Amino acid sequence: MSELDKKKGGAPAPKDWTYAPAPESRDVVHIAERYGHFVGGEWLEPSETYETISPATEETLASVGLGTDEDVDRAVAAARGAFANGWSALPGSERAKYLYRIARILQERSREFAVLESLNGGKPIKESRDVDLPLAAAHFFYYAGWADKLEYAFPNRRPRPVGVAGQIIPWNFPLLMLAWKIAPALACGNTVVLKPSHTTPLTALLFCDVVRQADLPPGVVNIVTGYGSTGAALVRHEDVDKIAFTGSTGVGKWIQRETAGSGKRLTLELGGKAANIVFDDCALDQAIEGIVNGIYFNQGEVCCAGSRLFVQESIYEPLIAKLKQRLTTLRVGDPLDKNTDVGAINSRDQLAKIEELVQSGIDEGAEIYQAPCRLPEQGFWFAPTVFTNVAQSYRIAQEEIFGPVLSVLTFRTPEEAVEKANNTPYGLSAGVWTEKGSRILWMVQRLRAGVVWANTFNRFDPTSPFGGYKESGFGREGGRHGLEGYLRFDE
Ligand code: NAD
Ligand code: MN
Numbered sequence: 001m002s003e004l005d006k007k008k009g010g011a012p013a014p015k016d017w018t019y020a021p022a023p024e025s026r027d028v029v030h031i032a033e034r035y036g037h038f039v040g041g042e043w044l045e046p047s048e049t050y051e052t053i054s055p056a057t058e059e060t061l062a063s064v065g066l067g068t069d070e071d072v073d074r075a076v077a078a079a080r081g082a083f084a085n086g087w088s089a090l091p092g093s094e095r096a097k098y099l100y101r102i103a104r105i106l107q108e109r110s111r112e113f114a115v116l117e118s119l120n121g122g123k124p125i126k127e128s129r130d131v132d133l134p135l136a137a138a139h140f141f142y143y144a145g146w147a148d149k150l151e152y153a154f155p156n157r158r159p160r161p162v163g164v165a166g167q168i169i170p171w172n173f174p175l176l177m178l179a180w181k182i183a184p185a186l187a188c189g190n191t192v193v194l195k196p197s198h199t200t201p202l203t204a205l206l207f208c209d210v211v212r213q214a215d216l217p218p219g220v221v222n223i224v225t226g227y228g229s230t231g232a233a234l235v236r237h238e239d240v241d242k243i244a245f246t247g248s249t250g251v252g253k254w255i256q257r258e259t260a261g262s263g264k265r266l267t268l269e270l271g272g273k274a275a276n277i278v279f280d281d282c283a284l285d286q287a288i289e290g291i292v293n294g295i296y297f298n299q300g301e302v303c304c305a306g307s308r309l310f311v312q313e314s315i316y317e318p319l320i321a322k323l324k325q326r327l328t329t330l331r332v333g334d335p336l337d338k339n340t341d342v343g344a345i346n347s348r349d350q351l352a353k354i355e356e357l358v359q360s361g362i363d364e365g366a367e368i369y370q371a372p373c374r375l376p377e378q379g380f381w382f383a384p385t386v387f388t389n390v391a392q393s394y395r396i397a398q399e400e401i402f403g404p405v406l407s408v409l410t411f412r413t414p415e416e417a418v419e420k421a422n423n424t425p426y427g428l429s430a431g432v433w434t435e436k437g438s439r440i441l442w443m444v445q446r447l448r449a450g451v452v453w454a455n456t457f458n459r460f461d462p463t464s465p466f467g468g469y470k471e472s473g474f475g476r477e478g479g480r481h482g483l484e485g486y487l488r489f490d491e
Contacts, residue, residue, distance in 0.1 A: 019331065022338040024125045028112045031202065034063040037071050037225060038208040040078035041218025044071065050227075052201055055122040056335050056344040056379040064201050067226035072193070072233040075222040079164040079191040080239055082219030088161050088189045092148030099144035099186060101214040106137040106179075109210070113203055117175055118335040120202040122344030122380070123298050125336050135460055136179035139478075142462035143183035146483060150188065153480050157489040161189035162265055163241030165486065166234040170247045171197035171346050172301040172402075177246055178204050180477045182221060188486035190242070193222045195234055197247075199347045201225040232258075240264060244485065246303075249400075249426075249471050267475025267485045269303070269467060271400040272428030274449065275421035276306030276457060277411075280315040282433035286455065288322050291406070294431060294457035296330060296342055296384050300404040301350070303472075304429035306457050308397060309408045310417055316410055320388060327371035327384050334376075342404060345380040354382050354403035361387050361396035366407070392423055400426070414439065418446045427469025431457045450476075 036043040046065030053060050065071070087095075106113065113136075114128040123132070150159040165185045169177040174196055185192050196204040204223050211221045224230055228251070235243055235255050242265035245255050249270040259266050276294050278287050294306025311319050335343035345351040362368055366387040375381040385405045390397050396407045411417040421430060430449040432440055440454045450467045453459060460466070465481035467473060475485050 019339045021334075023334060024115055024118075024336045024338055026115060026119065026336065029116045029119065031062050031116070035065060035201070035205050035225070037065045037067060037075065038205070038211075038221075038223040039071070039075045040081070040222065041212065044074065046071070050198065052120060052199065054119050054379075055199075055346050056376070058378055061120060061202065064205070064225045067195065067224040067230035067233070069233045071224050072230060072237060075193040075224045076164060076166075076234075076237050076239050078219040078222050079193050082217055083161070083163055083191040087191055087217055087220050088163075090189070092150060092187075092189075095186060095189060096144045096147035098214055098216050099140050099147060099183060102210055102216075103137045103140035103144060105210045105213055106133065106140065110134070110137070113175060113206060115336065116206055117203050118343070121171060121174060121200045122335050122346050124340040124343045125338055126340065127298060132173055132176045135462070136176045139176075139179040139183045139462045143187040143482075146184075146480070147187040150483065150487070153483060154487070154489065159188070159483075159487040159489060162486055162488050163190060164239060165190045165192045165242045165244060166237065166240040167192055167194040167244045168231045168234065168247065169194065169196055171200040172298060172303070174200040175203040175207065178207060180246075180482075181244055184477070184482045185244075185486045186220065188483055190486050191220045191222075193224060193234060193240070195224050195226065195231050198225070198227045235259065242266070242486070244475075245269070249473075252473060265485065267477075268473035269475070269477060270428075270471060270473040271402075271426060272303045272305070272468070272472050273308060273398070273400050273424045273426045274304055274306050274429040274431065275308045275310055275424075275447070276431040277310045277417050277421060277433065277443070278312060278315070278319065279414075279432075279434040279439065280312040281435040282455070283435070284315065284319065284322065287433040288319070288326050290431065290433060290455070290457045291323060292326055292330070295406045296404050297458050299342055299345055299382070301346060301402050302458065304451065304458065305402075306429075306431050307401060307406060308421075308424075309406055310411050310420060311408060312417075313410045313412050320408065323386060324369055327369075327386065330371055330373070330384050332371070332373045332375065332381065332383060342384055345382050345403065348380055350402065351380040351382060354401055354405065357396055357399060357401045357403075358385060358405055361390070361394060361407070364391075364394045364396075366390045366394060366396060392420060398424065414442065418443065422446075422448045425471040428467075428472035429453070
């Protein structure tokens with residue numbers, strides 16, 4: 001127990017105090033043994049399958065289709081047919097009805113979706129229940145509202161749908177990324193073929209059930225599962241008008257090269273290495289919560305995670321002491337336990353990547369601190385980690401780790417904070433903690449990041465555009481800006 005706990009007069013908490021297990025029931029979820037692709041409103045029998053697992057237990061959950069070029073071709077044809085045969089010509093107010101219906105069904109079935117998301121992806125049920133699901137529904141509600149107001153959103157520009165959108169998403173927020181992609185596309189009158197990440201296909205497959213329940217015309221939404229090669233087939237397909245990709249910068253660069261000169265529209269949401277900047281006049285306890293939320297939310301598997309912490313030198317010592325103390329209270333374990341703060345790492349590959357980068361931090365000379373916690377023997381786990389004594393040149397300060405690992409650096413002046421924060425190839429998000437409104441505005445004007453949070457972190461709302469600078473990509477999702485990627489204008 002640290003000095004910080006021994007408040008005068010207060011009795012210290014007993015050392016072996018712990019939470020009783022509080023597992024969420026899995027009964028609400030029915031997982032089929034085998035899934036095909038969802039094409040033209042029907043289940044298409046896959047020619048090949050692979051197994052999707054729970055990263056917390058390594059148990060197999062289901063066999064899932066491995067999409068071939070032919071499967072992708074059929075899905076694109078179904079999307080083209082639905083686009084031409086009515087969907088694109090439907091009045092916006094009619095399209096809105098379907099989107100509202102989807103939003104309401106997601107709310108009604110939110111517990112089922114949340115449990116499945118945590119099972120397949122490893123994220124704590126607390127987060128899938130309180131963040132992923134409400135936000136996914138909110139995106140459908142929000143874009144439903146725009147469907148009949150496009151002429152007002154873009155006056156005198158004759159907004160019209162682009163056509164068939166190929167959408168490729170990662171594993172860290174499977175259903176939420178699906179919502180970010182599908183809601184604006186449909187609101188604008190496009191049809192879609194979406195490919196989920198191979199490690200987390202199950203909520204996208206359950207979403208097909210919602211699509212049917214909402215009576216969406218067949219072919220408006222098509223889902224093809226598989227690995228990167230399935231995504232590549234979608235990228236290369238000649239009858240796809242637009243590619244929307246969220247994932248790693250490496251794959252994003254390949255997609256940009258591949259689509260160059262093809263006439264396909266493209267938006268890319270890629271990686272990040274966000275600076276979370278804490279000034280000495282901040283509300284320190286709130287900042288600690290913001291730092292913890294910034295890097296340990298979703299096991300740090302967040303593109304906009306606050307993975308580089310910049311602390312003003314004058315508060316370095318008290319801040320680090322409080323942060324380490326706070327880490328000891330994080331509960332790591334079963335994603336389905338309602339008290340879990342940090343769940344399982346999404347895959348064995350991702351765990352290996354985290355371990356490799358953490359080792360590089362140790363080798364380069366940084367000082368490591370890990371929260372004391374017992375990690376389960378089965379599954380993929382990594383203890384919440386803080387590195388101090390980090391130089392800007394270290395790999396852990398430059399490369400995206402995509403895990404619960406924080407690199408701490410220091411600064412003296414606001415100018416120095418800006419310069420160090422911008423010293424990255426990425427530019428997705430940043431955070432500023434200070435009491436002074438004028439300083440927030442000064443910082444926001446200078447930080448090269450698509451989103452800057454002030455005295456908060458990882459806060460999302462469908463009305464607010466999200467996207468990157470530099471190697472974090474281009475295009476915006478969310479807000480009125482999020483419509484533009486799915487519209488063409490006759491000017
Ligand atoms: P990834 O790039 O490996 O995969 C993303 C998706 O692309 C998956 O569905 C994958 O199957 C597919 N894919 C892989 N190779 C492909 C190819 N050649 N052509 C077409 N599709 C291909 O990324 P990941 O490991 O699944 O996710 C982690 C990465 O995603 C991180 O770098 C993270 O920063 C980024 N991310 C960004 C955002 C954002 O909004 N900016 C959000 C979440 C994740
Ligand atoms: Mn990957």
